[in-house]
Amino acid sequence: MPVAGLLLTGGQSRRLGRDKASIVLADGRTCAQTVASVLREVADPAFEVGPGKTDLRTIHDDLPGAGPLAALSTGWDALVESGYWGASLLVACDLPFVTVPLLRYLASIPGDDTVIPVVKGEPQYLCARFGPASMERCQQLLGEERRSLKSLVEESTVIWIGRDDWIRVASEESFDDIDTLQDLNNLRRLERLRIGGAKPHQ
Numbered sequence: 001m002p003v004a005g006l007l008l009t010g011g012q013s014r015r016l017g018r019d020k021a022s023i024v025l026a027d028g029r030t031c032a033q034t035v036a037s038v039l040r041e042v043a044d045p046a047f048e049v050g051p052g053k054t055d056l057r058t059i060h061d062d063l064p065g066a067g068p069l070a071a072l073s074t075g076w077d078a079l080v081e082s083g084y085w086g087a088s089l090l091v092a093c094d095l096p097f098v099t100v101p102l103l104r105y106l107a108s109i110p111g112d113d114t115v116i117p118v119v120k121g122e123p124q125y126l127c128a129r130f131g132p133a134s135m136e137r138c139q140q141l142l143g144e145e146r147r148s149l150k151s152l153v154e155e156s157t158v159i160w161i162g163r164d165d166w167i168r169v170a171s172e173e174s175f176d177d178i179d180t181l182q183d184l185n186n187l188r189r190l191e192r193l194r195i196g197g198a199k200p201h202q
Helices: 031-042 068-081 100-108 132-143 149-154 181-195
Strands: 004-008 046-049 057-059 088-092 114-119 127-130 158-161
Touching (some): 004 068, 031 100, 068 132, 088 100, 100 127, 132 149
Parallel strands (some): 004 088, 046 057
């Protein structure tokens, strides 16, 4: 099904202490470039919301540093301006193992509702599909000083995707992000496993 894509690259990375988007992976590409290449395979149009870390069309965040809800609002405005009014994949730049089959699966869920995978009991807001009704609500929430994606989700019609569904197209590592130094160390370990031909856990 047609779907747009928004890649978020403007996070502050306070817990990690360095720019997530610029982390260089084993293949020599940055994390942001890797995720952008996956998103481009599935989404059209596909925009980067942030400072311009990839070759996607860059949309500079209206409220830099204000969090993913503000970035989603900025991206939605750009999509509407381009003539697109449908659902959009929202993907963070620090998901080095996200895959085309996973994003295609999220895009394929019928309807225009918001679709959010759940991994080990945790909603994956930054690897999800947001419906137009949800995105139109962003501006109002920001005006009310409510800046978390959780606030938006609580007011949205959501299709929750559990492990029994997403495991057909993805592994748990597809959702691994890089928030802390431990996460970065785990990334390096998984990269070594893949180079060595070992299979990460499912």
